[in-house]
Amino acid sequence: MxxxxxxxxxxxxxxxxxxxxxxxxxxxxxxxxxxxxxxxxxxxxxxxxxxxxxxxxxxxxxxxxxxxxxxxxxxxxxxxxxxxxxxxxxxxxxxxxxxxxxxxxxxxxxxxxxxxxxxxxxxxxxxxxxxxxxxxxxxxxxxxxxxxxxxxxxxxxxxxxxxxxxxxxxxxxxxxxxxxxxxxxxxxxxxxxxxxxxxxxxxxxxxxxxxxxxxxxxxxxxVCSSAISSTAVDSNLRVPNASYILTANNCIMCGCSSNTWQLDCQPTQGLTSAVCPVAKCGDLFLGNTSVTTSPASPCEGTACLYAGYTNTTSFAILTNLTSSSMCDAAGLSPAAQPSHSSASGLGLPALWSWSELVVGIHIVLLCLGFLHRD
Structure with a gap:
């Protein structure tokens, strides 16, 4: 100081x-x-x-x-x-x-x-x-x-x-x-x-x-759109791109990324279940997705989304099981992608996307082809 x-x-x-x-x-x-x-x-x-x-x-x-x-x-x-x-x-x-x-x-x-x-x-x-x-x-x-x-x-x-x-x-x-x-x-x-x-x-x-x-x-x-209920305490939660916010008594971290413009909420790491209740949609944990592998509908899946919290009678974290398209803008299936997307700048390690991996493999094969021909 x-x-x-x-x-x-x-x-x-x-x-x-x-x-x-x-x-x-x-x-x-x-x-x-x-x-x-x-x-x-x-x-x-x-x-x-x-x-x-x-x-x-x-x-x-x-x-x-x-x-x-x-x-x-x-x-x-x-x-x-x-x-x-x-x-x-x-x-x-x-x-x-x-x-x-x-x-x-x-x-x-x-x-x-x-x-x-x-x-x-x-x-x-x-x-x-x-x-x-x-x-x-x-x-x-x-x-x-x-x-x-x-x-x-x-x-x-x-x-x-x-x-x-x-x-x-x-x-x-x-x-x-x-x-x-x-x-x-x-x-x-x-x-x-x-x-x-x-x-x-x-x-x-x-x-x-x-x-x-x-x-x-x-x-x-x-700001990113979300599935937060209008009756939740944090119903007016607004998170702009390249930032995150802690909500639900710091139990939930919600980040916003311009890749999807959908609010990505995860349990805050480091807090025990004694402090924060477990947030799930049935067997699916908050922030995770279940992807359909059927060839007829490779892009369909379900996601466990954060829907806010309440303090009326007791502290409770709300969730919402949502069906949605799980493909990116290019129509690629997320079969090889992580189970949830991380918010920009949260200090998490960056991973190659599936599309980047495919392009990289093609470049390597082309290079090998040219070397073999020579």
Whole structure:
């Protein structure tokens, strides 16, 4: 924690001079048209740690007051064995609760910041929170009349922009993203799996040329579909690509991969049955599939899918036995594939797919043929 604190202290001393020369970006307000008076969801923040600082995962967790180290790992698809002392990725995604009210969204109650000697709201906004928020936002949220005069030791709520709205009628996870210098709308759209038009409309940009470095964009991330029941406690579970989430009292790990866009839920490894009940569909364990080997229907199979959990009378994990096509997009049968697919970035060993193996064998045979002919 000491290297980050020292870096932040030096940055906050120098930042006021830079701010006199650098115009402050306009406040970012993400549209959130809640149907009820107040609606909450889970949103993501893309945070870039201070340059030239050794920022650890623990530092990030402390800054944003995250209750769980595992949640930070999950949002960034890091293995659960990753220690808190590991260096933070840059940027790093932080999952926070979002509250929608009055047509706009802001992170709910967190994060907070304790004012230090020499702090101004502009220095806190740009220095500590990397431009994700403006001093105007912090001042308005905390009823501060003079942004240059805040009391040392005062706790400030830092309302980071977020949203819970569907996009195009489809549920998404909204990412608050600070535009790096040299970026383009097309590049940001391609990187995050969305379209230029969606970004322009969502952020009320007249055209792609109006994009500014340092601007905070609302970037919608596609999520995987699931078989979770609408009556389950985690019925609103939304997991974007290249990440996972722990649910059902951490007993279930659900990952999302762009290969299938289907939520892949497995029992969390390392937890005993004394803590987590066994999740099965009859004789089939959660996350496994049973493939039909009949030549007439080689692609038909059944899968034991996660359907949520309940806490009404007792803790129970729900499952759903589902029949579906088990072939990939090329129509190949998964006879030689693993019994379940692993979520991207979970630290599991990568295996060759059946199609890759077939292509490799053909290449070897062709090479042998040419050698024999010579």
């Amino acid at each position: 000491a290297p980050l604190s020292l870096s932040l202290s030096l940055s906050l001393l120098l930042l006021p001079l830079l701010f006199l020369l650098t115009p402050s970006p306009a406040a970012a307000r993400f549209t959130c048209n809640a149907k009820s008076r107040a609606t909450t969801c889970q949103a993501l923040i893309s945070y870039t740690p201070p340059p030239n600082a050794t920022t650890t995962l623990r530092d990030v967790r402390t800054l944003f007051q995250l209750r769980s180290h595992r949640a930070l790992l999950a949002a960034n698809a890091l293995p659960l064995t990753t220690p808190q002392t590991a260096p933070s990725p840059s940027p790093i995604r932080v999952r926070l609760p979002c509250l929608c009210s009055g047509g706009a969204g802001a992170t709910f109650q967190r994060p907070t910041y304790t004012v230090r000697a020499g702090d101004t709201l502009d220095a806190v906004a740009r220095g500590a929170f990397a431009g994700l928020v403006t001093y105007r936002d912090i001042a308005a949220a905390n009823n501060v009349s003079d942004p240059n005069r805040v009391a040392v030791g005062q706790d400030l709520w830092v309302p980071l922009p977020c949203s819970c709205d569907p996009v195009g009628g489809v549920g998404v996870v909204h990412l608050a993203y600070v535009v790096p210098a040299g970026s383009s709308v097309a590049g940001i759209a391609e990187e995050h799996g969305t379209t230029e038009q969606t970004l322009l409309q969502l952020n009320r940009l007249p055209d792609a040329k109006s994009l500014l470095a340092g601007q905070v964009l609302d970037v919608p991330l596609r």
